[in-house]
Amino acid sequence: MKLTxxxxxxxxIAPTPFLPDGQVDTRSIDRMTDFYGxxxxxxxxxxxxxxxxxxxxxEESFDxxxxxxKRFSGPVVIGISAPGFAAMxxxxxxxxxxxxxxxxxxxxxxxRTDDQIVSYFRQAxxxxxxxxxxxxxxxxxxxxxxxxxxVIQRIVTDNPSxxxxxxxxxxxxxxxxxxxxxxxxxxxxxxSILCGNGGLFLDMEMHRxxxxxxxxxxFIDALVEIVSLFAEGKTDAAHDLFDAxxxxxxxxxxxxxxxxxxxxxxxxxxxxxxxxxxxxGPSLTAKARADISFLLDRMARLDRRAALxxxxxxx
Numbered sequence: 668m669k670l671t672x673x674x675x676x677x678x679x680i681a682p683t684p685f686l687p688d689g690q691v692d693t694r695s696i697d698r699m700t701d702f703y704g705x706x707x708x709x710x711x712x713x714x715x716x717x718x719x720x721x722x723x724x725x726e727e728s729f730d731x732x733x734x735x736x737k738r739f740s741g742p743v744v745i746g747i748s749a750p751g752f753a754a755m756x757x758x759x760x761x762x763x764x765x766x767x768x769x770x771x772x773x774x775x776x777x778x779r780t781d782d783q784i785v786s787y788f789r790q791a792x793x794x795x796x797x798x799x800x801x802x803x804x805x806x807x808x809x810x811x812x813x814x815x816x817x818v819i820q821r822i823v824t825d826n827p828s829x830x831x832x833x834x835x836x837x838x839x840x841x842x843x844x845x846x847x848x849x850x851x852x853x854x855x856x857x858x859s860i861l862c863g864n865g866g867l868f869l870d871m872e873m874h875r876x877x878x879x880x881x882x883x884x885x886f887i888d889a890l891v892e893i894v895s896l897f898a899e900g901k902t903d904a905a906h907d908l909f910d911a912x913x914x915x916x917x918x919x920x921x922x923x924x925x926x927x928x929x930x931x932x933x934x935x936x937x938x939x940x941x942x943x944x945x946x947x948g949p950s951l952t953a954k955a956r957a958d959i960s961f962l963l964d965r966m967a968r969l970d971r972r973a974a975l976x977x978x979x980x981x982x
């Protein structure tokens with residue numbers, strides 16, 4: 668089951684569960700993987716930035732990738748971004764040999780010029796192999812690499828194995844429209860566009876032509892429903908559900924503590940055993956946890972998922 672340019676729906680960006688002592692929590696990985704499937708996620712993306720991949724030992728990364736690929740019935744994308752191409756090639760080949768649908772590659776933060784960016788991806792694909800479908804991650808807020816629509820067009824044209832864009836520019840609505848216009852004009856090949864940023868702009872991104880989301884959110888099942896409603900043409904219902912979640916989406920998207928918030932709520936939902944991040948990483952204060960309870964109580968008036976905080980996945 669390899670990625671194609673026709674992918675739609677929601678790919679959950681999976682956090683990496685840890686036990687309080689910092690060890691990888693395999694039981695929570697299994698519960699989380701099952702939850703994503705039951706929530707209706709089309710796919711899972713593991714070992715991304717929010718998966719704390721940079722804090723994992725090589726063997727841990729391989730074990731996590733293999734575990735999720737084996738357990739999830741849908742497509743799994745493995746993030747392979749690394750300082751060097753040799754490490755990227757090794758993880759890519761390992762993941763694909765075990766049934767991954769594709770890999771995701773982000774630009775190294777040192778890239779500055781358009782030619783440097785285009786050349787980097789050309790070399791990366793030469794290293795991992797041109798037969799592996801891959802996702803181009805565009806995340807300038809964290810990686811400080813600016814990829815214009817013209818640069819994305821060059822990368823996708825130069826590398827036919829690129830079948831998906833993980834769009835995380837902010838603001839980025841005009842970029843989506845420009846890329847879709849290029850496709851209408853025949854200047855850009857088919858390309859799935861799934862959006863990130865915790866779903867914060869998902870409502871308008873769907874209007875601009877996005878195919879869905881590739882992101883994390885403590886209520887990923889709500890994002891699945893929102894994308895499905897848009898696909899069914901039920902735009903008012905989609906906006907109503909999005910609006911109900913927007914205050915918490917905004918709160919979870921805070922720089923620095925967003926992952927701590929997400930893991931905490933996933934723990935309260937019974938998906939994770941612990942909200943531990945591997946050090947270094949921030950922890951929530953008592954006031955932050957009170958904020959979360961306040962926002963969940965308000966959300967629960969409109970979406971019952973916010974009121975059901977523990978049972979089914981706790982075993």
